[in-house]
Every structure is written in structure tokens, then in C-alpha cells.
Amino acid sequence: MAALSIENVKKSYGSTQVLKGINIDIEKGEFLVLIGPSGCGKSTMMNSIAGLESISEGRILIGGKDVTHANPKDRDIAMVFQSYALYPNMTVRGNISFGLEVRKMPKPEREKQVQKVAQLLQIEHLLDRKPAQLSGGQRQRVAMGRALAREPKIYLFDEPLSNLDAKLRVEMRAEIKKLHQRLGTTIVYVTHDQVEAMTLADRIAVMRDGLLQQLASPQEVYDRPANLFVAGFMGSPPMNFIDVTIQNSDSLIISDTEQHQLPIPEGYDLSSYIGKKVILGIRPEMITEPLQHKADLREVCVLKLKTLLTEAMGADTMVLTQLGEKELNCRINPGHQVQMNQYSDFMFDMSKAVFFDPQTENLI
Amino acid sequence: MKKTYNLSYSANGTKNLSLLGSVKDKANRYLQQRSIVQHLLRILLYSVLLFMALIYLLPLLVMVMNSLKDVEEIRNGSLLALPKDPSLAAWAKAWGSACTGSTCEGIAPFFINSFKIVLPAVAISTILGALNGYVLSMWRFKGSDLFFGLLLFGCFIPFQVVLIPMAMTLGWLGLASSASGLILVHVIYGMAFTTLFFRNYYVGLPRELISAAKIDGAGFFLIFWRIILPLSPPIIVVTVIWQFTQIWNDFLFGVVFSGADNLPVTVALNNLVNTSFGGKEYNVDMAAALLAALPTIVVYVFAGKYFVRGLSAGAVKGA
Ligand SMILES: Nc1ncnc2c1ncn2[C@@H]1O[C@H](COP(=O)(O)OP(=O)(O)O)[C@@H](O)[C@H]1O
Ligand SMILES: [Mg+2]
Numbered sequence: 001m002a003a004l005s006i007e008n009v010k011k012s013y014g015s016t017q018v019l020k021g022i023n024i025d026i027e028k029g030e031f032l033v034l035i036g037p038s039g040c041g042k043s044t045m046m047n048s049i050a051g052l053e054s055i056s057e058g059r060i061l062i063g064g065k066d067v068t069h070a071n072p073k074d075r076d077i078a079m080v081f082q083s084y085a086l087y088p089n090m091t092v093r094g095n096i097s098f099g100l101e102v103r104k105m106p107k108p109e110r111e112k113q114v115q116k117v118a119q120l121l122q123i124e125h126l127l128d129r130k131p132a133q134l135s136g137g138q139r140q141r142v143a144m145g146r147a148l149a150r151e152p153k154i155y156l157f158d159e160p161l162s163n164l165d166a167k168l169r170v171e172m173r174a175e176i177k178k179l180h181q182r183l184g185t186t187i188v189y190v191t192h193d194q195v196e197a198m199t200l201a202d203r204i205a206v207m208r209d210g211l212l213q214q215l216a217s218p219q220e221v222y223d224r225p226a227n228l229f230v231a232g233f234m235g236s237p238p239m240n241f242i243d244v245t246i247q248n249s250d251s252l253i254i255s256d257t258e259q260h261q262l263p264i265p266e267g268y269d270l271s272s273y274i275g276k277k278v279i280l281g282i283r284p285e286m287i288t289e290p291l292q293h294k295a296d297l298r299e300v301c302v303l304k305l306k307t308l309l310t311e312a313m314g315a316d317t318m319v320l321t322q323l324g325e326k327e328l329n330c331r332i333n334p335g336h337q338v339q340m341n342q343y344s345d346f347m348f349d350m351s352k353a354v355f356f357d358p359q360t361e362n363l364i
Numbered sequence: 365m366k367k368t369y370n371l372s373y374s375a376n377g378t379k380n381l382s383l384l385g386s387v388k389d390k391a392n393r394y395l396q397q398r399s400i401v402q403h404l405l406r407i408l409l410y411s412v413l414l415f416m417a418l419i420y421l422l423p424l425l426v427m428v429m430n431s432l433k434d435v436e437e438i439r440n441g442s443l444l445a446l447p448k449d450p451s452l453a454a455w456a457k458a459w460g461s462a463c464t465g466s467t468c469e470g471i472a473p474f475f476i477n478s479f480k481i482v483l484p485a486v487a488i489s490t491i492l493g494a495l496n497g498y499v500l501s502m503w504r505f506k507g508s509d510l511f512f513g514l515l516l517f518g519c520f521i522p523f524q525v526v527l528i529p530m531a532m533t534l535g536w537l538g539l540a541s542s543a544s545g546l547i548l549v550h551v552i553y554g555m556a557f558t559t560l561f562f563r564n565y566y567v568g569l570p571r572e573l574i575s576a577a578k579i580d581g582a583g584f585f586l587i588f589w590r591i592i593l594p595l596s597p598p599i600i601v602v603t604v605i606w607q608f609t610q611i612w613n614d615f616l617f618g619v620v621f622s623g624a625d626n627l628p629v630t631v632a633l634n635n636l637v638n639t640s641f642g643g644k645e646y647n648v649d650m651a652a653a654l655l656a657a658l659p660t661i662v663v664y665v666f667a668g669k670y671f672v673r674g675l676s677a678g679a680v681k682g683a
Contacts (some may be wrong), residue, residue: 044627047575050575050579051578052575052578052579065391071578072578072579073578073579073580073581077579079575079576079579081572081575081576081588082572083570084570085570085572085573085575085576086576087573087577087590087591088595089591089594098577098580098590099579099580099581102580102581102582102586146576146580150580174442175365190531360408
């Protein structure tokens with residue numbers, strides 16, 4: 001039985017449909033990340049799960065129980081908001097225990113629970129402060145403490161880290177991951193940061209304009225994106241898209257230049273596309289400087305590309321190159337030198353290349 | 365002021381750089397001239413402000429001075445002259461024995477009447493305004509913006525327009541010529557303002573506070589009581605001062621709706637001024653007027669700074 005089932009959920013504000021039929025099943029203990037560009041309906045989805053918004057159509061089940069029309073308090077969920085939404089007039093202790101108090105938990109138990117949560121999040125020394133006296137990171141912790149205190153069936157996080165600076169964000173990300181592993185809680189987590197999504201998720205749900213684009217493990221979403229949108233959205237710098245024509249079952253030719261040939265990866269059946277145009281998707285890390293140990297592989301091919309720009313990232317160097325009219329992102333070893341505005345050899349490793357139908361934009 | 369300081373600081377800082385001395389001198393002279401001009405401008409500004417304040421204070425000053433004279437002195441001397449022999453006799457008479465129409469007990473009894481009307485009216489209209497504002501900002505419903513818009517009309521309806529309908533309504537309710545009736549009138553008339561104040565204050569609070577509290581299991585009144593109301597003191601102060609002043613100073617509703625037994629102090633003051641046996645006692649009139657105005661002045665003196673602060677209070681920090 002799924003911990004949370006979202007069945008064909010639709011939601012409209014007046015005449016604009018924000019959610020257009022979402023279906024997701026979440027297992028107990030699963031960490032699901034909802035990702036998509038701003039305005040695609042992520043918060044609306046979360047508010048619908050929480051019961052803060054009523055949905056226009058469909059059903060929401062929590063632990064097998066239909067809660068479509070239940071009040072937020074009867075859904076056994078807790079939510080962490082982007083703005084934290086701490087009660088400004090209450091101390092940290094008051095913030096954490098308010099939900100317990102409302103639910104009539106006796107005072108000694110409440111205090112025990114507050115202590116437990118505070119210890120877990122290392123905020124014991126802050127318990128008597130007001131939110132205004134806390135830093136951003138501390139507020140974030142208190143907001144999580146408030147959610148944890150009630151020990152609900154499901155935790156909802158709506159962009160909880162987006163108000164933190166970069167360093168703190170990475171720290172808290174790790175902390176949330178540890179917390180999840182330790183407590184085995186079911187979490188739905190909204191973000192528009194794809195690194196957060198990749199690192200935290202058991203499964204990622206990619207949304208766009210109120211529609212679910214793909215629901216799969218992070219690796220699957222990264223390696224086999226369901227369509228051009230997902231492929232372009234996940235990964236930074238994004239996947240390169242090249243218009244190609246399939247020559248035969250083993251090779252293709254790049255449409256722009258009509259001279260560069262590339263092998264088709266093992267096990268990719270493109271026989272029905274022979275002679276037709278498709279879109280090749282290849283990640284930047286698959287276009288590198290020529291590597292000795294890969295040179296003999298069948299799925300590898302070296303092409304000459306003109307270098308437009310290099311960006312040293314430390315661990316790798318990103319190189320923007322030109323192929324015909326097209327600009328390609330490549331990722332090379334920082335030890336390897338390429339000349340600006342000169343043609344150099346780049347190795348295309350096609351083993352993880354993917355192909356999209358230009359009409360439907362879906363993965364072939 | 366701060367700017368000048370910064371400028372001269374950077375001018376000093378140029379010492380360390382090997383800039384030409386003449387440039388430095390010129391800069392210093394310029395800065396000196398500037399600060400003299402600024403000084404003069406500031407003096408001018410304060411003079412204007414003081415002058416304006418004086419004009420505003422003059423009537424009050426005249427009233428206080430003349431309330432301390434006796435009738436003869438007023439009649440023979442100038443209104444603007446200082447009292448020769450200040451005495452509080454006129455104040456005592458205004459408070460305790462001046463005639464207001466048919467009775468001669470001063471304005472003291474009417475003070476009590478006013479408080480009996482003002483305190484409940486202020487309390488009720490403030491509470492209702494807070495609840496209305498809470499609903500209109502945090503629990504919006506279909507048409508709530510329209511509702512709010514219509515409610516705002518209430519702020520612009522002149523007193524005179526509502527007199528007759530109000531009188532009829534009070535008649536139907538059996539509240540004509542009673543303190544409760546007058547309280548009801550003030551509550552209804554004030555609600556548009558109090559709702560406006562609270563609603564505008566509450567829309568500045570993050571709505572996610574309500575969402576969080578709902579998820580925590582709190583309901584409509586618990587959220588109001590535990591989360592919204594504790595954030596409201598600034599706007600409560602504003603509303604209470606506003607309502608207190610409005611209702612205390614009201615004359616028209618008081619004279620029309622209160623009935624003979626509940627006349628507020630403003631109406632009594634009017635009666636006092638218009639009742640004369642023999643000569644007009646300007647000193648008593650002025651003392652009575654000052655007495656009648658005293659509560660609102662006291663409120664301003666003690667809570668005025670909260671009033672200003674409350675009006676400019678923005679969203680809550682740390683939410
Ligand atoms: N109360 C509302 N009334 C009308 N439109 C809304 C309301 N809330 C959200 N929307 C619209 O719904 C869309 C999705 O919003 P949201 O779920 O907040 O997006 P996300 O969280 O993915 O950035 C947006 O286009 C937004 O303008
Ligand atoms: Mg959002």
C-alpha cells in the first residue's frame with residue numbers, strides 16, 4: 001500500500017488549469033523530489049496534498065485513506081515552508097510544541113518531544129529564543145523541528161533551502177539526507193535546484209506546466225530523460241542536442257555539416273528511423289579530450305571542434321565548442337590544453353547517447 | 365549631516381594620497397561653505413516649523429490663559445493678555461456647578477456618560493474590526509474583495525446621511541434614546557475604519573503562518589487568538605486611539621441618539637456654552653472645553669508615539 005497516492009489530480013484557478021492530471025504513488029519511507037521550473041504548479045501540488053488548497057478533480061490518499069476532502073489537521077502530514085513561517089511571537093520551544101499542544105498532548109510528554117527534536121537538530125541552545133533572534137540556517141532548523149515533532153506519516157518540504165546561502169544549503173542538504181536515512185520518513189520535497197533533486201531523491205518527479213514529465217530514479221532521469229524538456233532541465237550545463245540523420249543501424253551523420261559521422265550506441269534500435277532525422281542528446285561529460293584507454297571502443301569517435309570558450313571549474317574544465325552552426329558543451333580534464341578559436345580533437349563517447357523524435361520530442 | 369561628515373572624512377583621507385595641496389584646500393573650503401549653507405538652511409527650517417507650531421498652538425494657549433482669568437478680567441482686558449491673578453475657579457465651576465440646560469451640576473456627570481458610551485463602543489468596534497480584517501486577509505472567500513470594497517464606502521458616508529435610517533433602525537430595535545443604541549451606532553459607523561486598519565495590517569503578514577498553523581491543527585479562533593492577535597498590538601493601538609478620538613469627540617450622533625439621560629460631554633459642553641443667566645462666562649466655557657478635550661489629549665500624549673509607530677509598522681520580522 002502506498003504511503004501517498006495522487007490520482008489524476010487536477011486543479012484550476014478560475015479558467016487557468018494549474019494541475020492537469022497528476023498521478024504519483026509514493027512508497028512508505030520514500031524520498032520523492034518534485035522538480036520543475038518556477039510556476040509549473042509544484043507549490044500548488046504540495047498545498048493540495050496538505051489540504052491547504054482544494055482540488056478540482058481526482059483523489060488524494062494517505063496511507064490508503066481517502067483524504068481528498070479532509071482538513072489539513074486530519075491528514076497526518078507536516079510541512080516545511082520556503083519562508084519557514086515560524087510563529088514570530090512564540091519562542092523556538094513554543095513553535096515546536098504548538099502542534100503538540102493543539103493536539104492536546106500532555107505537557108511533560110510535549111517537553112520530552114521538544115527536547116528530542118532539539119537534540120536531533122542541534123538547536124537545544126536556541127529553545128528560548130524568538131525567531132527574529134535566529135539566523136536563516138537556525139530558522140530553517142526550527143522549521144524542520146516543528147515538522148518532526150509531530151512525527152506525521154508524511155513530510156512535505158516546499159523549497160526549504162532556497163532562502164539559504166550556497167554553503168549552508170549544501171550543509172542542510174546533507175543534514176536532510178542523513179535525517180531521512182536515520183528516521184526512514186516519507187518525504188515529498190519540492191525544489192527547482194536539480195543538484196538538490198539528484199542528491200536527495202529516491203525518485204524524481206519532473207513537472208512542467210502542470211503535467212508530470214517523468215517519474216523515475218535520479219540516474220534514470222539523468223541517463224534516459226523521457227523527453228527533450230527533461231533532458232534539457234536536468235544537468236548543468238545541460239545536455240547537448242544535435243540534429244542528426246540515421247544512416248543505417250550502426251551510424252548516423254550530423255545534419256548540419258553532412259560530413260561528421262558518429263556510431264549508434266549498442267542496443268539502441270533505430271531501424272525504423274533509417275534515412276530520417278532525429279535529435280541526438282549527449283551530455284557534456286561524454287565529449288572529452290581524446291582518451292587513450294577508450295580509443296579502440298566501437299562507440300567512440302573523435303571529431304575536430306572549434307573552441308569558443310573555456311571555463312575552469314577546478315575539477316574539470318568546461319569547453320564551449322562549435323560544430324557547424326551548433327554550440328556544444330564539453331567537459332575536459334583541466335590538465336589538457338585546447339587552443340582558443342582553433343580546431344582540436346574531441347572524443348565523443350556515444351555509449352550513453354540518447355535520441356529524441358523531433359516531432360513528439362519524446363525519447364526513442 | 366551624515367553626508368557632510370563622510371565628505372570631510374574622505375577629504376582628510378586624501379592627505380595620504382599624494383594629491384596636489386591646492387586641490388585639498390579647495391575641497392576643504394568648498395566643504396566649509398557647504399556646511400555653513402546647510403547650517404543656515406537648517407535654522408530656517410526650524411524657524412518655519414516653530415512658527416507653524418505656534419500658530420497651531422495659539423488657540424489652545426488663549427483658551428488655557430483665559431480659563432485662568434475671572435470674567436471681569438476677560439471683559440476689560442485683551443484676550444491675548446496673560447492672566448493677572450491665575451485661579452482655577454472657572455475650572456471648578458465648569459466641572460462641578462455650571463449650568464448645562466436645566467441642571468447645574470457642571471460637566472462631570474456627562475463625563476461619566478461619555479465614558480460609558482466610548483469604552484464599550486471602542487472595545488466592540490476594535491474587536492469586530494480585528495475579526496473582519498482577519499477574515500478579509502487570511503480567510504478570503506468568493507467575493508471577499510468586493511465585500512471589502514463595499515465596506516470601504518462606510519468610511520466615506522457622511523454622518524448626516526445615516527441619521528434618519530439609523531433612527532428608524534434603533535426604533536425597531538427598541539434602542540432609541542439609550543446608551544446601548546448610541547454604542548451600536550458608533551460601532552457600526554466605526555467598523556468600516558477599524559476593518560480597514562486591521563485588514564491592511566494583516567495582509568502584510570505572511571499567509572504561510574496561517575497555513576502552518578492549520579497544519580499544526582489549529583482552527584479559526586485558535587489561530588486568531590494564539591498567532592494573529594499577539595502580532596497585532598501596533599494596529600490595536602492605532603485603532604483604539606482613532607476610535608476613542610472619533611467617538612469621544614462626536615457631537616451629532618450624541619445629540620440625536622443619546623436621549624436626555626445619556627448625554628455625552630460634547631453635548632453638555634454645547635449646552636453649557638449656550639446656557640447663560642446674566643453675562644457670558646467665557647472663562648468657564650473655555651475651562652469646560654479644555655476639560656472635555658482632556659481625555660483625547662491624554663491619550664495622544666501617552667500613546668501618540670505608538671500611533672505613529674503602528675501606522676508605519678510593516679511585515680513582521682522573523683516570520
Ligand atoms: N491563488 C492563486 N490564484 C490564481 N493563480 C494561482 C494561485 N496560486 C498559484 N497560481 C498560479 O498557479 C501556477 C503555479 O503556481 P505554483 O504552484 O506556486 O508554482 P511553483 O511552486 O511551481 O513555482 C502559477 O502560474 C501561479 O500564477
Ligand atoms: Mg513554489
